[in-house]
Amino acid sequence: MxxxxxxxxxxxxxxxxxxxxxxxxxxxxxxxxxxxxxxxxxxxxxxxxxxxxxxxxxxxxxxxxxxxxxxxxxxxxxxxxxxxxxxxxxxxxxxxxxxxxxxxxxxxxxxMMPSPYGKLLTGLAFLGATSAFAMLMGASLREVMWSGLLGLVAYFWTLWAQYSKRVNLMLEPVTSFVAGLLACAISYYFAPGINIPLMVLSSVIILVPGLALTMGLAELSSRNLMSGTARIMDAIMQLFKLYFGAFLGISVGFSIFGANEFVPEPSLPYWATWVAVFLLCFALVAIFRTRVKHIPWALLSAFIAYGASTWSSAYLDFGLGTFVGAFALGVYANLFTRIANAPSTIVAMHGLIVLVPGSKTYIGLNSFISGQDFVQAEHIGQEVFLIFMSLVAGLIFANVVMPTKKAL
Structure with a gap:
């Protein structure tokens, strides 16, 4: 040579x-x-x-x-x-x-290629993803609608952060702060009795680093110790910044508009959760910039992961159903690699997003600091830990049963 x-x-x-x-x-x-x-x-x-x-x-x-x-x-x-x-x-x-x-x-x-979906479709994707997550969390219809509008506000800050270093440095706390403040204003003027913390969490769910935490644990399990540790610590700091911004925003909002008296409303019917999974994954197509030819594969991955996890949860306790969901997703993603000759990450990320416990980590942090739960959640800390471990173990087992064809 x-x-x-x-x-x-x-x-x-x-x-x-x-x-x-x-x-x-x-x-x-x-x-x-x-x-x-x-x-x-x-x-x-x-x-x-x-x-x-x-x-x-x-x-x-x-x-x-x-x-x-x-x-x-x-x-x-x-x-x-x-x-x-x-x-x-x-x-x-x-x-x-x-x-x-x-x-x-x-x-x-x-x-040098830009996003194939443009800013308008990406903004609509933020609206759809935040609304769909609120549906998955058992929100009422009006909470779902307001969460989607707050998701558009989060997209505005995300867009601005692409052009401003100062905004990018404070993206997480300022986004959740504005969401908390606006949620209090919405409660005062338009929708008294709404679940404000749930709306704030739904509006910033795209920024919640549950996926980064899972990737960090996967790197640690593969003995990439430096990368895994750095990624987990970065994700934890993002989570702290998001929670602090939301906590500050709601506190300021209460001092301006008065405290909100939460009045529970009927949740959407059970079938709505499957609609929410579809809307969430479809919105992630634009957010993750998935190619058109891979969209059906990506949508199917979310239903496989969520369906396997939901079905097995009836037989396994303490979040271990996530292990079955991650295992099914891993086998499917590696099978996709063999058929489409494309990276398994393309479809795996869509399925993982409905399994990762980023929202439950946020809820656990809220319970630890404020002593209040804004959704029904018992033993949240143990459940989050088990879900993270189940995700990593499920993907490892899947790679043994159905070895991946390529490294990506």
Whole structure:
């Protein structure tokens, strides 16, 4: 291998790694995938990925050339469209359909692509996701409607954070603060007796880091200790910021508009929960930027995960039904990889979102600090712990029964 070829290869690997990290790929999947690409390209490599850094060590067969690269990166956001396109590009390269220079140029084009759904559809997705979550939490019809409108306010802050560093730094507390304040105003002027904490939680549910906590535990279980620890601590701090903002917003709202006397209302019928699962997963299509051809697979993953978890909960106690849901989801996601030749993450994330206990972590934090429960929840701390462990164990067992075809 001559010097120029080695330089071209290591540039491509570094660029590919940074892009996959940007799209929210877990450390153990990112490192394994880059290792596969490096072996195909004829070089040896070692990688270290954390939520805020990437380290590459690449060398030729006889150590004629060696290269070290360390980069400070921002934690990635889930983007299933660009992840899928990048994976397809790597497949074309590995199959000899593209040269290395062509693949390198195509990577630059992919990185510049905007969301295929635009800002309007993404805003509507926030409205749909927050409303659907309120339905899953047993909210009344008017609480579902107001939660959706507050979700639009959360989207406004999320959109603004893309253009302002200062807003991005305080995104979680300011979003939940405004949601808490507006919920108190809504209660005073339009809908007395509503469940204000439940509405606030529903409106910021997209920002609740339940998925990040699960990914962190999965990384720890795969012995990626630095990345897993960093991701879990980052998720815990996000959760604290969200709760503090909501607590402050509701306190200020009560001092301005007066305390709200919660009056329970009839919840929506049971069949509405299945409608909510569909609406939530369909909204996540735009939020996760899932490609059109993968939408049916993504929707089905949510029903498989939720259905398996709900069915098994009748026979298993203490949240262990989540283990069955995660196991069924893992088998389905790995089967999807074999059929569609695409990353299992594309469909797994949609199913995981209806299983992760991020909302219950928030509820447990509220119970611990205020001593009050805004939804019926007993032994919330033990249940959250068991659900997290069940999720990780279910995915591990699924990988044994149905091994994944590719690292992503």
């Amino acid at each position: 001559d010097k120029s070829e080695f330089i071209q290869i290591r540039r491509f690997i570094v660029k590919l790694g940074k892009m996959l990290h940007k799209y929210g790929t877990p450390a153990f999947r990112l490192e394994a995938y880059l290792h596969e690409v490096a072996l195909y390209l004829g070089v040896h490599a070692s990688f270290l990925s954390t939520p805020t850094s990437l380290t590459f060590v690449i060398w030729s067969d006889k150590h004629e050339d060696e290269y070290n690269h360390a980069a400070r990166v921002d934690p990635g956001d889930l983007d299933m469209n660009l992840l899928s396109l990048t994976d397809e590009l790597a497949i074309q390269l590995l199959e000899g359909q593209l040269t290395l220079s062509e693949a390198d140029k195509r990577l630059d084009e992919i990185s």
